[in-house]
Amino acid sequence: MRMESFGIPCEHIISVLVRRDVREIPKCLVLHRWTKKAKESMSEPSSFTSELQASSRLCILNEYARMMSEVACATTERFHETRDLMLDLYSSYKALDEGNTPSKPGLGGGTNPKGLVVRKSPNVAAIARNLVIIKLLV
Numbered sequence: 001m002r003m004e005s006f007g008i009p010c011e012h013i014i015s016v017l018v019r020r021d022v023r024e025i026p027k028c029l030v031l032h033r034w035t036k037k038a039k040e041s042m043s044e045p046s047s048f049t050s051e052l053q054a055s056s057r058l059c060i061l062n063e064y065a066r067m068m069s070e071v072a073c074a075t076t077e078r079f080h081e082t083r084d085l086m087l088d089l090y091s092s093y094k095a096l097d098e099g100n101t102p103s104k105p106g107l108g109g110g111t112n113p114k115g116l117v118v119r120k121s122p123n124v125a126a127i128a129r130n131l132v133i134i135k136l137l138v
Contacts, residue, residue, distance in 0.1 A: 007031035 008019075009029045017025065032038055072082035095101065 007033060 009025070013029065068082060072078045
């Protein structure tokens with residue numbers, strides 16, 4: 001169990017090695033993360049680390065979205081401004097992902113995920129500036 005959980009040979013494996021008079025632990029029992037070369041591989045980008053980073057960013061953004069939702073739903077005006085800003089950012093990022101040139105976020109003209117044009121409040125640009133300032137402070 002210890003080998004599967006922590007990557008460390010359990011006492012049963014070690015006792016068998018001792019009884020058989022094995023002087024060196026076989027390489028198959030030493031995971032790469034416990035070797036001297038493990039640190040070198042950490043600097044190399046891998047799909048595991050990039051997936052882990054993406055997962056961490058997703059958790060952070062979810063938490064910020066939750067916090068924003070709590071204060072944005074307090075009034076109808078805040079709700080509409082926040083919704084419009086988020087939809088505009090979504091449209092801009094989606095356009096970038098598809099290789100298109102997006103309109104500037106927070107300045108109107110965005111579409112929601114279903115492709116419908118959304119109403120833009122005059123305060124959306126101010127909210128976008130405030131979010132950029134918050135992002136810089138975090």
